[in-house]
Amino acid sequence: MEQKKGKFGNWIRNSISARMMIVGFLLLVLLIPLEFVKDLVRERSYRQTEVVQEINSKWGNEVLLSGPIVKVPYKTFKEIRTYNEKEKTYETTSKESILYAYFFPDALDIASDVTSKPLNRSIYESVVYSATMKVTGQFPKIDFSKSDIDPKHIMWEKASIIIKTSNLKGIRNTPLVTLGSQTLEMTPRYDKKYLNTIESGFIETPNELVSKKVSFSYDLTINGSESLKFLPIGKETTAKMTSNWHSPSFDGNFLPDDESKEISKDGFHASWKVLQINRQFEQSFFGSLPNLEDFAFGTSFIVPVDEYQKSERATKYGFMVIGLTLLLFLLIQLVSKIHIHPFQYIMIGLALVMFYTLLISISEHSTFLKAYAIAAFAVLALITLYSRAILKGFKFPVLVCGSLASLYGFIYVIIQLENYALLVGSIGLFTILAIVMFASRKIDWGTD
Template identity: 40%
Template sequence: FNLQKINNYLPPKAKPLFDGAYISLGITDMHGISSDISLNYSGIDYTGEPGLPTKDIINTGIRFVATLNPEKKDQSFKVTLNLKGSNNLKIVPVGKETRVTLKSDWSNPSFSGEYLPVRKSISDKGFEAEWKVLHFNRDYPQSWVGNKFKVLPSAFGVTLFLPVDSYHKTERTLKYAILFIGMTFLSFFIVEVLNKKILHPVQYILIGSALVLFYSLLLSLSEHIRFEPAYLISSLSIISLISFYSRYALKSVKMAGVLGGILSLFYLFLYVLLQLQDYSILVGSFGLLLVLAIIMYTTRNIDWFAISSPENREEIKEKTG
């Protein structure tokens, strides 16, 4: 910073007291500070004290009482700050050119705030991101008097998300339960129509009970083993049970195999959705569009009025019986 420009903001004949000046470091949440904060200015180390002399810009932070040298045109300083226990870190770009580089072993970052990184890389081993913000990119100047401008809305940074664990994945699975069960019932109904076989409502209840049991199995198994094998065991158990029951309910090995394959695709699709954290809604929407397209294509030649006629119902009952 340039101390020579401070005279532009003082009343006539006023003189700044550089030997009693202070440098303020705004920190919105003081709970994460884990050690003393030090400031190195012109080769001299200063220890910070909590509290800001003025709250025109920010309400909380650290102040450093330092003897400033107004003769030097460009002033530089270094602050050492150790933080812990925070799920996000944001920085206000008050410099004329603000460059920030963050590197961490956290593998689930979410970049947020007014500015996004100009460069970033994310892997299972962590992430690295770099920001560059010019003073032209914000709506306040380099210096002013009082509280004319608000700087906090221009903050940018990163939020550290917790990876999705077994309980969260099971909870997300439950959110798709109604849709998943409905799609399964719809598949059985289409098989009924195409093969002119009728299932009794009690049989639908038994199939629905098996589908609901999947979520109970998944939750109980994931408490003892990893989510992936728990999902595999639960889905295979339900697919086998429903396929076996369909063999006798529809009196067709072929149709039981078809329904087993459809259920396998449904469970595979659901598993893929659970693995996607950022694109699950997008992939899910296109997946449902594909399912609807397949259903419409499969049933394109069905005469629904003929199927619903009493004569045709009696014919289907005779074939089913």
């Protein structure tokens, strides 16, 4: 029995196939703590998202803004026919209800200056902004002739101006709309139907709207985060946006003009021009105002890839780092005939896993580059000194240190790249495979 155990032990110790199976099994075992690290990165990232959303909700969330809209109430009458049981006849009554007509401007021009700044809570940071806007334009002559509404049922004396927005909390001033010869103060309406809407008092001289085109203007200061977008309700809508934010994402249904778009490390400038023919809705609505958010355009103030995203991308290469490092030690073992115990493989693998926990924890208090450099240096020093103890001499520990340093440097480059990450990664992996094939060409694989 002891002889059989001895033969099995010698086979494990001397067989290349056995050692390869053991290293492969240990690699699979090390995936367990690596998965725990990935869960840790996701948990910390979710926590950051929660804190950022809380900061944004108190400062002001994303902003979606329309220009001014003329709202004119009108009466409608509906005949209701009921059966009288006593008289055995039908009676007809008329029920009056109030509906509204909405008229959009012919010209709408929005000039916005957006100043972004960071807000911190503990170790987390959010980017918010304050936008100062000058809105000008012109309403056409208000015309009901295309509708079947009786002119005497139009309630001109209760006409008003409304402005739709997604963020009442962020408004920092009381907008005063200059409409023709009068100034209207905008206030919010407590009504589910007009949620996120500010409305003026009744227009004192509504006859101006009927007799001629009327110009309007107002200033608005609003706090927000994430994005600033506009609804192109003008027959011709133009918008200009200037900001100190260096990483904008122009999105929505319309993109800015290429000639006007300028982006630098100091900020950006962009201009839009949207015509009525470019979007699929008319300039007036009767009865109700539809949801036009799908036609919005503007800018998202995106945060470039943060530390958690970079750490998550780094952990995705964890299997490759651990696998290649264990493979390197296996090749050294086969070439040098130095025995490396499975426990020593486990210690090396756990040291490689510790790199990611160091990276996450340090990057929460410093830049990703500094965290990456400190974590990589610590793990390199630890594994190199450990290799010196188990491999003897200096040749193989220096090889391990150089190989691991090159691997960490290669992964850092891939993490920083966006458009060329796949290309560089593929070339790098091909190069690594070629090196492994070249290094293992003289190993006698017949020993079993």
